[in-house]
Amino acid sequence: MVTSPLRRVLGLFANQQFILLLVLVAVMVYFDVHNGRFFSVAEFQNLVVDLSAAALVAVAELFVIVSGGIDLSVGSTIAVSGVIGAQAIVHLQSHHFGELPSLLVGTIVCTGVGGVVGALNAVLITKANLVPFVATLVTLSAGAGLALFFSQGAQIGYDPVAATWSSTGFWIFTWQALIVLVIVGVLGLVLHFTSYGRYNYAIGSNPFAARAAGINVNRHVASVYVMSGMLAGLTGMFFYIRIGGGAPQTGIGTELEAIAAVVIGGASLVGGVGLISGTILGVAILTVVTDGLVFINVSTYWNQVVVAGFIAVAAILQTVSPGTRKR
Amino acid sequence: MSSEKEPILELRHISKSYGSVRALSDVSFKAYAGEVIGLVGDNGAGKSSLIKTISGVHSPDEGEIFVDGVQRHWKSPHDSMAAGIETLYQDSGLAPDLTIGANIFLGREVKRRGPLGRLGFLDQRAMERRALVELDKVGITVPPSKRTVSQLSGGQRQAVAIGRAVMWAKHVIILDEPTNHLGARQSQEVLKVIRAAREQGICVLFISHTLPHVLEVTDRIIVLRLGRVVRDSLTTDYTVESLLGTITGLNT
Amino acid sequence: MKSRSMRFVQGAAVASTLAASIFTFVGGSAVANAASKKYTVAYVVGAASDPFFLSMRVGATAEANKLGISLVWQGNPSVYSAATQIPIVQNLLATKPNALVLAPTDTKALQPLVAQYVAKKIPVFNVDSGDANQANITSWVTGNNVQGGQAAADALASAMGYAKNCSASNKCVVAIGVSSITTSTDAARLKGFAQELKAKYPNIKALNPIVSNSQPTVASSGFKQALAANKVSGIFAIDGTDLEGASQAIVASGAAGKNIKVVGYDAYATTIASMKAGKISAIISQQPALEGKDIIDAVYAKLTGKGGIKHLNTLANIVLTPANCAKLCSTYVYKTA
Numbered sequence: 013m014v015t016s017p018l019r020r021v022l023g024l025f026a027n028q029q030f031i032l033l034l035v036l037v038a039v040m041v042y043f044d045v046h047n048g049r050f051f052s053v054a055e056f057q058n059l060v061v062d063l064s065a066a067a068l069v070a071v072a073e074l075f076v077i078v079s080g081g082i083d084l085s086v087g088s089t090i091a092v093s094g095v096i097g098a099q100a101i102v103h104l105q106s107h108h109f110g111e112l113p114s115l116l117v118g119t120i121v122c123t124g125v126g127g128v129v130g131a132l133n134a135v136l137i138t139k140a141n142l143v144p145f146v147a148t149l150v151t152l153s154a155g156a157g158l159a160l161f162f163s164q165g166a167q168i169g170y171d172p173v174a175a176t177w178s179s180t181g182f183w184i185f186t187w188q189a190l191i192v193l194v195i196v197g198v199l200g201l202v203l204h205f206t207s208y209g210r211y212n213y214a215i216g217s218n219p220f221a222a223r224a225a226g227i228n229v230n231r232h233v234a235s236v237y238v239m240s241g242m243l244a245g246l247t248g249m250f251f252y253i254r255i256g257g258g259a260p261q262t263g264i265g266t267e268l269e270a271i272a273a274v275v276i277g278g279a280s281l282v283g284g285v286g287l288i289s290g291t292i293l294g295v296a297i298l299t300v301v302t303d304g305l306v307f308i309n310v311s312t313y314w315n316q317v318v319v320a321g322f323i324a325v326a327a328i329l330q331t332v333s334p335g336t337r338k339r
Numbered sequence: 340m341s342s343e344k345e346p347i348l349e350l351r352h353i354s355k356s357y358g359s360v361r362a363l364s365d366v367s368f369k370a371y372a373g374e375v376i377g378l379v380g381d382n383g384a385g386k387s388s389l390i391k392t393i394s395g396v397h398s399p400d401e402g403e404i405f406v407d408g409v410q411r412h413w414k415s416p417h418d419s420m421a422a423g424i425e426t427l428y429q430d431s432g433l434a435p436d437l438t439i440g441a442n443i444f445l446g447r448e449v450k451r452r453g454p455l456g457r458l459g460f461l462d463q464r465a466m467e468r469r470a471l472v473e474l475d476k477v478g479i480t481v482p483p484s485k486r487t488v489s490q491l492s493g494g495q496r497q498a499v500a501i502g503r504a505v506m507w508a509k510h511v512i513i514l515d516e517p518t519n520h521l522g523a524r525q526s527q528e529v530l531k532v533i534r535a536a537r538e539q540g541i542c543v544l545f546i547s548h549t550l551p552h553v554l555e556v557t558d559r560i561i562v563l564r565l566g567r568v569v570r571d572s573l574t575t576d577y578t579v580e581s582l583l584g585t586i587t588g589l590n591t
Numbered sequence: 592m593k594s595r596s597m598r599f600v601q602g603a604a605v606a607s608t609l610a611a612s613i614f615t616f617v618g619g620s621a622v623a624n625a626a627s628k629k630y631t632v633a634y635v636v637g638a639a640s641d642p643f644f645l646s647m648r649v650g651a652t653a654e655a656n657k658l659g660i661s662l663v664w665q666g667n668p669s670v671y672s673a674a675t676q677i678p679i680v681q682n683l684l685a686t687k688p689n690a691l692v693l694a695p696t697d698t699k700a701l702q703p704l705v706a707q708y709v710a711k712k713i714p715v716f717n718v719d720s721g722d723a724n725q726a727n728i729t730s731w732v733t734g735n736n737v738q739g740g741q742a743a744a745d746a747l748a749s750a751m752g753y754a755k756n757c758s759a760s761n762k763c764v765v766a767i768g769v770s771s772i773t774t775s776t777d778a779a780r781l782k783g784f785a786q787e788l789k790a791k792y793p794n795i796k797a798l799n800p801i802v803s804n805s806q807p808t809v810a811s812s813g814f815k816q817a818l819a820a821n822k823v824s825g826i827f828a829i830d831g832t833d834l835e836g837a838s839q840a841i842v843a844s845g846a847a848g849k850n851i852k853v854v855g856y857d858a859y860a861t862t863i864a865s866m867k868a869g870k871i872s873a874i875i876s877q878q879p880a881l882e883g884k885d886i887i888d889a890v891y892a893k894l895t896g897k898g899g900i901k902h903l904n905t906l907a908n909i910v911l912t913p914a915n916c917a918k919l920c921s922t923y924v925y926k927t928a
Contacts, residue, residue, distance in 0.1 A: 047820050049819060049820055050820075052819070054819045055816075055819040055820070058812075058815045058816060058819055061812075061815075061843075062812050065808075156669070157668065160640045160668050160669055163640075164640065164645065164927055164928070165638075165639070165640025165641055165642060165645060165668075165669070165927070166640075166642045166645070166859060166860075166861075166927055167807065167832075167835055167859070167861050169861075170860070170861045170864045170865070172842055172865070172868055172870075175839050175842045175843065176842055176843070176845075178839075178843050179842075179843040179844070179845060201460075202459075205460050205461060205463075206458070206459035206460050206461060207448045207450070207459045207461060208459055210437070210441060210445075210448060210461060213434065213436055213437055213441075214434040214437055214441075214445055216436070217434035217435055217436035217437060218432065218433065218434040218435060220428070220432075221432055221433055221434045221442075221445065222434065222445070222446075224416070224426070224427075224428060225445040225446030225447075226416070226417055226420060226446040226447075227445070227446050251808050254808055254811060254839060254843070255807045255808055255811055255835060255836065255839045256839060256842070257807075257835070257861060259806070259807050259808075259832065259835070260640065260669070261669065261804075261805045261806045261807070261832065262806055262807065262808050263806075263808075264804070264806060265804070284434065284435070284436035284437075285436050303812070303816045304816075306801055306813050306816035306817060306820070307816045307817075307819065307820040308820065309798050309799050309817075309820070309821075310799065311799045311800070311802075
């Protein structure tokens with residue numbers, strides 16, 4: 013087939029990923045026009061920190077949504093794992109553990125707690141046959157309550173050394189961002205190039221066909237929720253490092269931001285459709301908008317309205333874009 | 340092709356009850372390679388119980404199943420698939436968001452060679468290419484593209500689903516209402532694939548309510564009523580009227 | 592395969608056992624010591640897990656135990672809103688307490704319920720926040736939030752070296768972090784802060800408030816944005832969670848954060864540690880434990896008829912600084928247990 017250059021350019025515009033990229037660049041230019049400090053190493057450092065904090069749960073949410081489910085519990089999981097991880101770190105440091113070893117143990121604890129919450133979701137969905145929305149609503153509430161219970165409402169720990177690490181790294185990349193980059197890269201390969209990823213799409217697209225093809229649907233679905241929990245737990249650890257402690261309010265509402273990023277990135281909430289590049293672009297747009305509005309001194313209240321606008325536009329794009337399925 | 344005398348699938352005295360409901364009683368029949376068999380009956384006649392028994396979704400209370408002369412006991416649908424029986428259920432079909440190649444190889448993915456393959460990385464190009472070749476063998480021509488199945492017509496989609504079953508079945512494919520919800524021309528595409536499967540020496544069990552399709556494509560028709568085989572004759576022995584009468588039990 | 596009804600019965604059994612054990616676990620401690628005391632007082636706070644209210648509970652409980660009063664302590668764990676508070680207050684009415692102490696989450700929304708209590712001859716007291724119409728309220732103990740905001744402005748201006756560093760041509764920029772603009776206490780502090788800037792420090796320019804919804808990480812991210820976008824030299828954090836976020840933003844900003852002065856509310860153990868580490872210049876501390884103690888004293892006076900009752904009892908805010916911390920911090924830190 014021969015494609016004329018004009019056609020190719022028009023084809024790019026039909027590609028939702030390309031539109032997202034244009035939007036991202038346009039928004040950033042807009043902020044820089046209003047305040048010339050936007051394109052600076054300092055600000056990009058901030059953006060990368062916030063982006064990496066949001067990226068893991070968004071990618072986890074993408075896996076869940078592509079498999080035909082939804083995970084509302086990631087926000088609470090961040091809170092409860094951060095609080096329990098902080099308690100572990102406080103305990104270790106009171107026994108004269110060094111900063112790095114205690115943080116490494118804290119990371120394992122946080123990821124583990126997240127994995128436990130994810131496993132609970134998995135049991136509720138695959139054994140008790142609850143729909144994912146209800147199952148993760150249960151753990152959302154329980155997690156938020158447990159975070160308050162374990163912390164008695166107050167931030168656990170005071171760890172200014174850890175807090176300084178949240179901004180150290182290489183150029184605009186903090187250590188945290190580099191770790192996130194590696195994890196997201198690996199998960200992207202898994203989703204798009206391996207049989208695990210293929211099964212994820214198949215199950216979200218038609219679970220009956222997947223089961224008939226010999227795929228162990230329940231085991232796969234369970235693994236997706238466990239992974240989502242573990243990534244939320246790891247994010248809880250990142251937040252510990254950012255504020256030097258575990259606070260029970262941390263992460264509340266993150267699930268909606270993650271779902272918004274996935275939807276803006278072009279994934280379908282009924283499952284089977286979605287790209288990791290779209291989700292990362294979605295996270296980037298949300299982060300840049302949220303941060304940029306503060307940057308140009310607009311009241312934060314407008315934030316949610318603007319985000320709502322982006323979700324609406326993305327959803328409409330999805331229905332008119334030729335490359336996506338209509339049901 | 341195997342000898343005419345040796346059935347590829349044989350059921351002997353199969354019975355199955357759900358609680359107090361007797362779904363199948365003493366069902367026996369033989370099916371041969373390269374034969375298309377119609378399985379008809381009114382609602383509740385035991386068609387789906389029979390399919391589920393053959394494909395290993397559940398095991399019979401009594402009776403024996405032989406495939407290629409060997410007695411089999413299914414513990415799960417995997418066992419029947421491994422023995423060369425593919426089943427296409429009404430609701431299973433294909434995953435609409437995956438490409439044709441991805442659907443054809445779903446659950447049997449071709450991995451890359453070397454260490455990447457051991458990590459689960461797929462050889463997507465090989466799968467897409469082989470899918471087109473295999474579909475072509477059963478008379479299905481689809482354009483080579485990365486399009487998803489959702490962009491195919493209903494008939495093409497069903498043809499691809501059957502082509503998939505034909506490709507993986509060594510002995511038997513079971514088709515549950517494959518022409519349901521399809522238009523006349525689209526149904527013909529499906530029937531064409533069934534004939535191609537017969538040419539390849541596969542035994543096709545064709546379950547349908549659409550009697551003209553059954554009469555058109557099958558070699559033999561087995562009629563079930565209230566869980567029993569009431570008639571098992573060559574298709575040429577039936578007319579639409581006599582078939583209908585046998586199904587409803589109004590004339591025998 | 593199990594039948595549907597079997598599954599249902601099993602599910603119902605598991606669910607009811609679970610529910611019963613949760614109620615036993617949660618309710619057991621509250622019910623246990625209610626019987627022997629002479630008076631039962633319902634005490635409804637804004638957000639039960641806030642260290643401010645936790646600290647208030649310490650003060651109130653100690654005083655109640657001394658006076659032979661049994662406290663029924665209630666409040667939504669974390670949501671500070673009238674929508675969650677009204678049903679709690681409504682349900683407690685049926686238990687017929689001898690008095691109600693209430694920290695209303697809205698200046699008007701709770702008034703009809705308060706009237707119902709008064710109609711049943713149950714005296715109602717306000718603590719921390721208050722109803723707009725005080726006619727039905729026996730006594731109100733509160734911190735002075737407008738004054739607190741003013742004190743914060745004074746402390747911040749002095750820490751920034753206002754006279755030396757800020758001028759009409761080179762205004763100093765201050766970032767403000769709040770949890771929610773609609774909460775009466777946040778609004779009052781913000782008002783006091785703005786009034787004081789206008790009156791005494793015209794060369795300070797305040798940015799639009801950053802809203803954190805009580806999440807330190809959100810506050811920290813917002814402050815970092817403000818620091819990157821503007822030449823900020825001071826931060827006012829309206830409560831403890833925002834103050835935690837502010838001190839972290841300073842740490843994360845490295846060298847650039849060194850010259851930024853932070854003043855904020857609430858003497859949490861963590862914020863005091865930050866002040867000792869030089870990240871915070873002053874902390875406006877309320878006296879929640881004292882508020883709790885004073886309101887219980889007022890309740891006791893009303894119930895026994897002994898002693899006088901002041902209608903409005905405004906407690907001063909304490910400004911903690913590195914200079915007076917050695918002397919005062921251990922007294923005023925919010926003790927949560």
